Amino acid sequence: MMLNKFNMSRKLIYGIILVAVLILPLVINNDYIIRIAVVAGGYIILSLGLNLVTGYTGQFCLGWAAFYGIGAYTSALLTLKLQWSFWLALPMGGIVAALFGVLLGIPTMRLRDIYLAITTLGFGEIIRLILMNWTDLTRGAMGLPGIPAPSLFGTSLDNKYFYYYFMVVLVIVGIGAMVRIIDSRLGRALVAIREDELAAKNMGIDTVQYKVIAFAIGAFYAGIAGSFYAHYTTFIDPHTFSFSESIVILAMVVLGGMGSISGSVVGAILLTLLPELLRDMAEYRMIVYGLIMMIVVLIRPQGIMGKKNDSRKKKSKATKQGDVTHGVAGG
Amino acid sequence: MLLQQIINGLAQGSIYSLIGIGFALIFGVLGLVHFAHGEVYMLGAFFGYILITAFHLDVFSALSIAIIGSALIGIMIEAVAFRPLRKAPDMAPMVCTLGLSIVLQNLAMLIWGSDTKSIPDVLESSSISLAGAQISGAQIIIFGVAIALMLALQFILYRSKMGRAIRATAQNKEAAALMGVNINQIISATFAIGSGLGGAAGVLVGIYYNAFFPMMGFMAGLKAFTATVLGGLTSVPGAMVGGLILGVVENLGAAYISSGYRDLIAFAILILVLLIKPSGIFGRGFQGKV
Amino acid sequence: MALLAVDGVSKKFGGLTAVDHLSLTVEKGMVAGLIGPNGAGKTTVFNLLTGIYPVTSGQVTFNGQDITNKPSHSITQVGLTRTFQNIRLFNQMSVYDNVRLGRHCRAKAGLWGALSCNHSTKQEELEIKNKTLELLADVGLVDRKDELATNLSYGLQRKLEIARALASEPQLLLLDEPAAGMNPQETKELTSFIGKLNAKGLTILLIEHDMKLVMNICQKITVLEYGVKIAEGLPHEVQNNERVIEAYLGKGASQCLK
Numbered sequence: 001m002m003l004n005k006f007n008m009s010r011k012l013i014y015g016i017i018l019v020a021v022l023i024l025p026l027v028i029n030n031d032y033i034i035r036i037a038v039v040a041g042g043y044i045i046l047s048l049g050l051n052l053v054t055g056y057t058g059q060f061c062l063g064w065a066a067f068y069g070i071g072a073y074t075s076a077l078l079t080l081k082l083q084w085s086f087w088l089a090l091p092m093g094g095i096v097a098a099l100f101g102v103l104l105g106i107p108t109m110r111l112r113d114i115y116l117a118i119t120t121l122g123f124g125e126i127i128r129l130i131l132m133n134w135t136d137l138t139r140g141a142m143g144l145p146g147i148p149a150p151s152l153f154g155t156s157l158d159n160k161y162f163y164y165y166f167m168v169v170l171v172i173v174g175i176g177a178m179v180r181i182i183d184s185r186l187g188r189a190l191v192a193i194r195e196d197e198l199a200a201k202n203m204g205i206d207t208v209q210y211k212v213i214a215f216a217i218g219a220f221y222a223g224i225a226g227s228f229y230a231h232y233t234t235f236i237d238p239h240t241f242s243f244s245e246s247i248v249i250l251a252m253v254v255l256g257g258m259g260s261i262s263g264s265v266v267g268a269i270l271l272t273l274l275p276e277l278l279r280d281m282a283e284y285r286m287i288v289y290g291l292i293m294m295i296v297v298l299i300r301p302q303g304i305m306g307k308k309n310d311s312r313k314k315k316s317k318a319t320k321q322g323d324v325t326h327g328v329a330g331g
Numbered sequence: 332m333l334l335q336q337i338i339n340g341l342a343q344g345s346i347y348s349l350i351g352i353g354f355a356l357i358f359g360v361l362g363l364v365h366f367a368h369g370e371v372y373m374l375g376a377f378f379g380y381i382l383i384t385a386f387h388l389d390v391f392s393a394l395s396i397a398i399i400g401s402a403l404i405g406i407m408i409e410a411v412a413f414r415p416l417r418k419a420p421d422m423a424p425m426v427c428t429l430g431l432s433i434v435l436q437n438l439a440m441l442i443w444g445s446d447t448k449s450i451p452d453v454l455e456s457s458s459i460s461l462a463g464a465q466i467s468g469a470q471i472i473i474f475g476v477a478i479a480l481m482l483a484l485q486f487i488l489y490r491s492k493m494g495r496a497i498r499a500t501a502q503n504k505e506a507a508a509l510m511g512v513n514i515n516q517i518i519s520a521t522f523a524i525g526s527g528l529g530g531a532a533g534v535l536v537g538i539y540y541n542a543f544f545p546m547m548g549f550m551a552g553l554k555a556f557t558a559t560v561l562g563g564l565t566s567v568p569g570a571m572v573g574g575l576i577l578g579v580v581e582n583l584g585a586a587y588i589s590s591g592y593r594d595l596i597a598f599a600i601l602i603l604v605l606l607i608k609p610s611g612i613f614g615r616g617f618q619g620k621v
Numbered sequence: 622m623a624l625l626a627v628d629g630v631s632k633k634f635g636g637l638t639a640v641d642h643l644s645l646t647v648e649k650g651m652v653a654g655l656i657g658p659n660g661a662g663k664t665t666v667f668n669l670l671t672g673i674y675p676v677t678s679g680q681v682t683f684n685g686q687d688i689t690n691k692p693s694h695s696i697t698q699v700g701l702t703r704t705f706q707n708i709r710l711f712n713q714m715s716v717y718d719n720v721r722l723g724r725h726c727r728a729k730a731g732l733w734g735a736l737s738c739n740h741s742t743k744q745e746e747l748e749i750k751n752k753t754l755e756l757l758a759d760v761g762l763v764d765r766k767d768e769l770a771t772n773l774s775y776g777l778q779r780k781l782e783i784a785r786a787l788a789s790e791p792q793l794l795l796l797d798e799p800a801a802g803m804n805p806q807e808t809k810e811l812t813s814f815i816g817k818l819n820a821k822g823l824t825i826l827l828i829e830h831d832m833k834l835v836m837n838i839c840q841k842i843t844v845l846e847y848g849v850k851i852a853e854g855l856p857h858e859v860q861n862n863e864r865v866i867e868a869y870l871g872k873g874a875s876q877c878l879k
Contacts, residue, residue, distance in 0.1 A: 060422055062429075107606050114364040115605055117425060118556055122598035125553070129595050177736055184735030185728055185745075192711055192722050199709040202671060204697035204726025204789055213732065243549070247433055254426055286437040293430030297423050298415055 025164050034160050038232065040272040041167035042225045045174045047252045047264035049221030054250070055258035056182060057214040058194030060117040063104075063124025064249045067219040069131060069241030071097040071226025073138060076147045076236055086150035090227045097223025098216045100127075105215035109208040124246055131238040143237025147230050163232055170228065174221060178261050181217065190214055194259075244286060251289045255296050257303025266304055335464040336586045337579055342470040342539065344578020345477035349532035350555030351562070351570035352484065353405075353525030359501040359565040360521045366428035367408060368529055369552020370435035375401040375530020376537040376547060377443060383450055394476065394534050401530020402523040409522040414515075432548070439545035447544040450537075469539045480531055481571060484524065488567065497521055501565065550594060554581075557601040563611030572612060622685060624649040624793055624824050625670075625701070630679030632662075632669055632848075639665045641848040642679070647793065647841075652815065652825045654839035656832075656859075658869055661845040663828045664706055667795050671703050672696050684792065698726045702786045703795035706828075708778050710770040716781055717766035721753045723788025753788065760784045760814075776807045780814075787818075794818070796827040800834050812838055836860065844868070 025034050050064045075093035078084040084092070104123050108116055131138050138144065149158035150166075181187050189210050192200040201207050230236050248271065256267025271292075275285050302308050350372050357365045378400045382393035412431050416423045458467040488494035499507040500517045508514050536551070537543045558577045562569025577597060585593040604611060623646035632640040640662045647653045655663050668674045670681055672693040681689045688696050702723075711719050728749055734742035757763045760780045765773070770781060779799060786794060799815070800808045812834050819825055819838075829835045835842060836856045844852040844859055846868040852859050859865055 058422075060425065107602070111605060111609070113422075114358075114425065115560070115609060117364070118553070118560070119602055119605055121553065122601050126595055126598050129592065133592060180738065181732070181735045184742075185725060185730045185749075186732055186735050188718070188722055189725055191714065192725075195711040195713055196709050198673070198693075199705070199711065200722075201693040202673075202697060202703060202705075202709075203723050203785065204694050204702075206692070206694045217732070244433075247429070250426075251430075283437070283441055287434050287441075290430040290433030290437065294412070294427050294434070297419075297427045297430070301419060301423055 021168055025161055031160060034164050036272065036276055038160075038163050038167045040269050041171045042229055042232075043249070043252060043268035043272050044171050044265050045221050045225040046249050047256065047268040048174055048178050048261065049218035049225075050249050051218075051253045051256075051258065051261070051264040052178065052181070052190070052221075053214050053218040055253060055260065055264075056187065056194060057190040057211060058197075059108075059211060059214065060113065060120070061215075061218075062117050062121040062243070062246055062250065063127070064222060065241040065243065065245035066124040066127035067097040067101060067222035068226040068229070068245065068249075069127060069236075069238065070100050070219075071223025072230040072236045072241070073131060073144070073226075074223070075227035076144045076230040077137070079148050079231070080144060080146070086148070086231055087152075090224065090231075093227030093230075094220040094223035097226065098220040101215040101217075101219025102212055104219075105212035106208075109211050121243065121246075124243060128238055128242055131241065138238070141237060141239070143235055144230075145235045147234045147236065149234065150231055167228065170224065174224075175261060175265065182261065186210070186213070191259075247286075247293075248289055251293050253303075254293055255303055257306025260303065260305040260307075263303050263305035270304075332463065333583075334462055336582050338461070338464055338466055338470065340579030340582035341575055342473045342578070343582060344558075344575035345473055346532045346536050346539075346574070347551075347555045347558040347577050348571045348574025349477055349480060349528045349535070350551060351559040351574045352481070352567055353529045354556055354559040355562070355565060355567050355570040356497075356521050356525040358559070359567070360497060360518060361413065363413065363424045364428075364556075365408070365413075365525075366425060366552075367412070367432040367435060368525070369548030369550075369555070370432045370439075371401050371404055371408070371526045371548070372529040372533040372536075372551055372555075373439060373545060373548030374404055374435065374533070375526075376533030376543050377439065378530065379534030379537055380448060380450065380543045390472070390534075390538065394531060397534045398527040398531050401533070402527035404530075405522040405526020406519050408526070409519055413518075413522075432552075436545055436548065443543075443545060445545055447542045449541040449543065473535050473539055476531065476535060480528060484528070484567070487524065493517070493520055554594075554597045557597050557604075559611075560601060560609075561604050561611055563613035566611070566613040569611055569613035623647060624684060625826070626680075626682040627666075627670070628680045628682065630666075630669060630681060631677045632665055632674060633677045639848050640669065640845075643845070643848070643850055645843045645850065645853065647824060647826050649792075649824055650819070650822065651840045652819050652827070652838050654835045654842040655826060655828045655845065656830070656835055656842060657845035657851075660847070662848040663845055664797055665848075666845070667703055667797055667828065670696075670795065671701065694726070697789055697791075700790070700792035701795065702789045702791035702793075704779075704782045704786050704797055704799065706797040706801065708775075708782055710778060710782055710785070712769070712771035714770055715767050716762055716770055716773065717753060717757065719770050719781055720756050720784045720788050721749060723756075723785035724749045724752055726789050727752075756784045756787055759787075775802050776804075779803070779811075783814075787823075791823070793824045793826065796825060796829075798828055798830065800829060800831045803831075808834055 024037060046064065046068060049067070050061060053059050053061050071093035074096040075089040078089040078092055079086060104120065108119050111119055132140050134140070149156055150162070151157055189200065189205045192203065192205060193207050193210060197207055252267035252271045253264055254267070255271060256265065257263030271289070274288065275282070278285060278288065296303060350368065353368050354365065357363065357368070375397045378397035379393045382388045382396055383390065388396070408431065412427045413424050416427060458465045459471070488498060496507065496512045496517050497520065499510065500512060500514060504514060536547070554577060555574065558573035559570045560573070561576060562571070562573030577600065580600065581593060581596050584596040625647040627643055627645045629642045629644055630640060631638065631642050643666065655666065657663055665674065669676050672691050672695070675690045679689070680687060683699060683701055686699060688699065688701070711722060714722070728745050730742045730745055754763065757766055760783065762777065762781060762784065770778065773781060783796070783799065800811055803811060808831060815825060815838055839856060842854065842856055842859045843850060844865050851864045851868060852862045
């Protein structure tokens with residue numbers, strides 16, 4: 001009975017939020033606020049993707065902006081140079097990003113912890129450097145201006161309502177898909193990999209395959225966010241997709257709670273609003289992100305929405321190495 | 332020409348080595364990576380800058396004081412970002428020091444501005460010739476200081492009581508504690524040494540390129556980490572060798588292939604090493620009895 | 622044909638030979654034991670069988686299939702599952718989720734199944750649920766199924782790990798010191814539990830130090846010392862074997878015991 005009540009109030013809350021989100025632009029006809037909402041939506045999608053890889057599968061990834069950028073540039077170039085329709089370019093951005101996710105996932109499958117973190121960081125930097133230096137394709141630091149706005153049957157959809165509601169759809173679908181993924185055989189395997197990769201392997205899980213799948217799905221999300229961003233802002237350049245951006249997205253996931261879908265949503269919204277609130281203190285923006293990461297880890301490591309970890313015993317370095325030599329000594 | 336590029340590479344590499352040794356020491360003793368180590372290097376550089384420009388000290392005094400200052404910063408970082416997280420899962424210190432590095436970079440930008448600073452006439456522009464190549468005064472200082480510091484480190488690690496304690500702690504913390512080693516002190520000492528070396532590298536680089544800027548720690552830290560991985564993450568001599576190799580390869584690559592992609596070379600090496608032999612040149616393999 | 626055939630398997634770590642040309646077989650339906658003093662290499666053997674370490678030489682055949690050096694997950698998929706000496710449960714998952722995870726390799730749904738929520742996926746999830754509850758009932762953990770695995774007592778954690786292993790429907794179950802840290806009562810329960818599993822047709826190979834358990838339940842015992850097989854046979858044969866006694870108690874001990 002209590003459970004039913006709880007589910008009821010949860011559904012009620014979600015329902016209220018959904019209604020509020022749907023009527024927002026009609027009630028608050030303020031361009032600035034609508035824009036922030038759209039940006040927040042983009043970050044929700046980015047955070048959901050990163051959370052899948054880092055929060056649920058335990059693969060620490062510091063190059064997330066790379067997939068964001070790959071999606072953006074893919075979509076922009078397809079519409080600019082090949083006159084593709086937005087409706088095809090958008091998913092293509094996600095797909096190409098996913099391919100790069102696989103590309104990154106396969107060689108990193110054996111790596112753990114810091115090796116993985118640095119490799120993903122390196123990957124992020126490599127992509128940024130390529131975007132910056134392959135001027136024939138990307139125009140380097142000059143960026144790609146004039147990215148066409150989406151249109152349907154000849155009519156341009158370049159108005160704030162379209163962007164807002166389309167983002168709402170993307171976010172709802174994104175969250176919905178993520179919930180389904182987590183609560184499935186696939187999702188359970190990913191969590192098992194995070195908890196104890198060796199045990200997961202011994203329970204029949206092909207951890208390589210699943211890590212790659214996680215990267216691919218997460219990167220797809222980031223690519224979609226990138227594609228949307230390219231057409232929303234109509235101008236992109238490599239500076240947007242830097243290590244700082246990766247940090248921002250990571251901070252959102254950490255703050256919201258790693259391994260929590262609602263956490264990614266909350267973290268993304270809060271850290272999108274933050275720089276707006278600190279408008280006058282723009283130079284302090286990154287410091288605040290850094291401090292948030294430190295404070296969350298030191299004080300509430302599970303983030304805002306995460307569950308507290310019962311860290312009864314910290315694994316010793318030997319068991320952390322991923323083999324059973326710690327137990328070998330007795331056998 | 333080739334010899335010149337190699338000399339330049341060795342100079343740059345010596346600097347990577349000094350930073351990388353810090354990573355190796357800290358990873359060896361704690362098994363954790365210190366994402367803010369590059370910022371310690373950067374702060375060391377700025378200490379040097381301030382000491383030379385505002386206090387008009389000579390290079391060597393500034394260097395010495397900067398080393399001490401960096402060592403102190405290292406001790407503080409350990410107390411704030413590592414010690415409280417001893418029992419936390421391993422991602423925690425990584426995220427924490429990541430956040431710290433962001434904070435330090437941006438604080439430095441606020442305090443000193445993001446433009447590049449330089450010191451006029453800091454070193455005489457003399458140089459000696461060697462088989463057709465030039466070794467500049469700055470490079471001589473770098474080689475000299477780097478060698479001196481590395482020798483000092485070897486002495487500390489292998490000829491002193493504290494060094495023995497550090498090595499013991501790196502191999503087995505619990506056993507070392509049972510043998511009466513004050514683990515907290517040793518960890519602080521390790522951070523002090525590693526950070527001091529990093530700070531020294533910062534001053535040397537600042538003088539060599541005559542450029543001091545808040546973001547200098549980011550790339551240098553990454554590359555030094557690459558050097559350490561190349562040498563074997565927990566190996567101090569490995570970090571030394573790895574740094575030199577990286578410096579030379581990077582210089583040759585930038586000279587003969589393309590300088591725009593210069594930074595990419597380091598990452599390419601990193602990824603190659605991790606894919607082929609993650610334990611590096613001197614490191615122990617992942618397998619094997621513990 | 623033996624269910625498991627280990628043929629001349631060796632494992633060297635650098636200069637150290639952990640397992641030296643070991644050959645043993647486990648017949649279908651039997652409960653076999655692998656014993657030996659500490660450092661004998663028993664867990665290393667398990668690690669070799671389950672693909673955690675590559676063998677230096679030799680061959681492992683399971684059900685007629687060569688599984689030498691195959692990846693761990695494939696080995697589990699063909700029917701060989703193990704438990705760990707140091708209990709490796711998924712600590713932040715519930716008891717129920719741990720066992721359910723064991724069922725992973727007997728199901729198929731992937732990304733499409735997750736997103737589409739189609740009929741066959743639903744059926745599969747139902748089957749997984751039923752099987753999991755069944756196994757939990759077998760080990761008496763149903764009423765604690767929603768608790769975190771890490772909160773269970775040591776003895777129950779061991780049971781949980783066995784239940785999880787059983788969820789993968791193995792033909793051969795490798796138990797690594799299942800009775801470690803158990804009191805006599807728990808050991809007795811474990812013994813009868815293993816007996817029941819065997820009676821249902823499960824072949825078992827276990828590493829143990831608890832001689833009472835081993836002698837009671839094993840039909841064949843292989844003894845290792847420093848990676849070398851020094852004896853093999855029925856329990857009472859092994860018990861009275863001089864080499865074995867000396868391995869455990871030291872040289873000359875067998876004389877003292879006479």
